[in-house]
Amino acid sequence: MTSSLDAAELAPAVAAQLAAMPQVIDQVALARLYGEPLFAMPQDLYIPPDALEVFLEAFEGPLDLLLYLIRKQNFNILDIPMAGLTRQYLTYVDEIRGRNLELAAEYLLMAAMLIEIKSRMLLPPKKVAEGQEPEDPRAELVRRLLEYEQMKLAAAALNAMPQFGRDFLKAEVYIEQSLQPRFPDVNVVDLQDAWRDIMKRAKLVQHHKISREELSVREHMSIVLRQLQGRKFMEFENLFDPAKGAPVLVVTFVALLELAKEMLIEVTQAEAFAPIYVRLAYSPT
Known part of the structure; x- marks a missing residue:
């Protein structure tokens, strides 16, 4: 693409630009105005009176x-x-x-x-009392x-004082972990404690099976009468057999109460805190 201006017309414009540039070796610009370098201060620059007046708000109140x-x-x-x-x-x-x-x-x-x-x-x-200074x-x-x-x-x-983000920063270190995690070793004592905890919890959830047992009070009344037959006295404790279990002991005690109620036996004691004796009720013949 060719320009419409010939060399004769371009020569005066280029010469004027070169003449306007200062005679410096490095051609360092003082500033840029609309993207163009400025090598010298303009002589006709107008500065308003208040343009360079700076007011600093140096006080907080x-x-x-x-x-x-x-x-x-x-x-x-x-x-x-x-x-x-x-x-x-x-x-x-x-x-x-x-x-x-x-x-x-x-x-x-x-x-x-x-x-x-x-x-x-x-x-x-203002006048004040004696001994006092005026305000x-x-x-x-x-x-x-x-x-x-x-x-x-x-x-x-x-x-x-040092502030975070202004005087110092928090150190951050990235540690790349391996693909296979390594689990910590387990001590023997820790296994024993864990086993004890399992056994304690197992005892708390135990199941109790209750079976029904039919016991006759009349039958045990007859047993007590047979034991007292032919004896003058018999200690109260000897009438019970702990080996037969708590249900039998309870029924035997109820049988003794029924016999005493029907006046078939007598329960005696010589004095306070003395042994208790049981005997057949006296019936004249």
Whole structure:
């Protein structure tokens, strides 16, 4: 593709561009304007008056500004010269009032407080009782400044401590595990303890089978009478046979009670805590 301009027409334009470039070896550009390199500052550049004006919000509030002014001039915070401090404070407020009205609102409130304190100091002190000192109008402001300075120092101490993500990072290490996991070895004592636990649980779930046994009270009454036949006395304990089991013992005791109720036997005792004897009831013949 050929251009419509010939060599004669291109020569003046190229010569003008080369003449505009500074006589430097490396041709380093000062800046780029719309993608084009800028090798020299333009002579007809217009800069508005407020374009390069920078306002830094260096204070976090009115108390921060007051504390800065006091510490900068080495004022005694317990004996603040209100005239000089108020004048410097109002100078700063005038600077920010025309730029940021919302920011200046809380500063204006503190300025009103400073003017009030200054006015109260010009008035004669109120009369107080003997032995008492008159109230200092600056006392409340001094208290707030000391509390603010204490909180500011505590915040600076906390900020100086190492913080995760800012001063250090958490170390992370990736360990590739093998495909076949290795299980830990089992001790013999652990197996014994596990076996004991199984046996304890097995005892708790044992099944009990209860069988029905028919026992006759009349039959055992006859047995007791046969035992007492031909004897004068017989100890109460000798009438029971523990080997036959608890059901037989219970039925035998009930048989003794029935015999005593029907007055067929007598239960006697010589004295308290003495042995108990059983005998056939006396019947005259």
